[in-house]
Amino acid sequence: MTPAIEVRELGRRFGDVTALDGLDLAITLGTVFGPLGRKRSATPESAYDRAMAADEFVLDTPDVRTFITDVRAAIADGSSPADAIERIRPRFADLLADPNWLPAVYQEAAPQSGMGGGIGQWALYRAEDGSLSLFSLVVPSGSETPVHDHLAWGLVGLYRGTQDEEIFARERGALRLSERRALGPGDFYALIPPADDIHRVRTTSAETSVSIHLLTNDTGCVWRHAYDPASGEERPFRSGYVNVDCR
Numbered sequence: 300m301t302p303a304i305e306v307r308e309l310g311r312r313f314g315d316v317t318a319l320d321g322l323d324l325a326i327t328l329g330t331v332f333g334p335l336g337r338k339r340s341a342t343p344e345s346a347y348d349r350a351m352a353a354d355e356f357v358l359d360t361p362d363v364r365t366f367i368t369d370v371r372a373a374i375a376d377g378s379s380p381a382d383a384i385e386r387i388r389p390r391f392a393d394l395l396a397d398p399n400w401l402p403a404v405y406q407e408a409a410p411q412s413g414m415g416g417g418i419g420q421w422a423l424y425r426a427e428d429g430s431l432s433l434f435s436l437v438v439p440s441g442s443e444t445p446v447h448d449h450l451a452w453g454l455v456g457l458y459r460g461t462q463d464e465e466i467f468a469r470e471r472g473a474l475r476l477s478e479r480r481a482l483g484p485g486d487f488y489a490l491i492p493p494a495d496d497i498h499r500v501r502t503t504s505a506e507t508s509v510s511i512h513l514l515t516n517d518t519g520c521v522w523r524h525a526y527d528p529a530s531g532e533e534r535p536f537r538s539g540y541v542n543v544d545c546r
């Protein structure tokens with residue numbers, strides 16, 4: 300039968316990805332035809348897919364993967380950090396309101412942590428290029444973090460327990476307490492340094508507090524700063540993670 304459509308040596312590239320290479324194709328009348336790749340679609344593997352595949356989903360669940368996919372889309376589409384944060388807000392609120400997505404192990408204190416006070420910083424997700432991380436911070440009742448900074452924008456919210464947060468402003472080498480706020484489950488705030496980037500949190504509930512951090516660096520592994528709140532003196536500070544090593 301004479302083909303209705305016939306092509307030879309068909310090729311298609313997307314950047315450095317070869318989607319089709321030397322395809323010969325003949326389609327006769329009355330047939331239905333569609334190429335099925337290993338992802339069961341005609342869509343080629345994109346640079347985006349490859350980046351996601353190289354990322355480290357320490358907590359590898361559909362909830363976390365969907366959340367990170369949505370966050371990455373918001374960052375890609377956002378015209379600025381503030382705009383991206385506005386796009387992420389509803390998804391972050393949903394994450395804090397969902398009692399089921401975070402396994403108990405990531406809500407446990409860690410006696411030997413880099414934060415001290417039994418504070419556990421658990422990596423949940425890290426971008427391969429260090430441009431994004433999701434982690435839980437577990438602070439036992441009565442414990443408080445050092446005064447520290449983050450050096451990246453993102454969102455921080457409380458998942459369990461209650462916390463007091465003290466925010467410091469840097470003035471002529473000294474630290475001045477600029478704001479104190481109480482946080483309960485579901486409360487969250489945006490962080491866009493340098494504004495409000497230096498803070499300390501203390502758990503005020505009888506139960507351990509758990510906060511969720513989505514920040515645009517590999518927060519546990521970058522060298523940040525811890526501060527002496529009395530003198531304002533700073534020192535290099537790397538908190539690390541309880542459950543993964545720094546690369």
Ligand SMILES: [Fe+2]
Pocket residue numbers: 447448449498
């Ligand atoms: Fe912090």
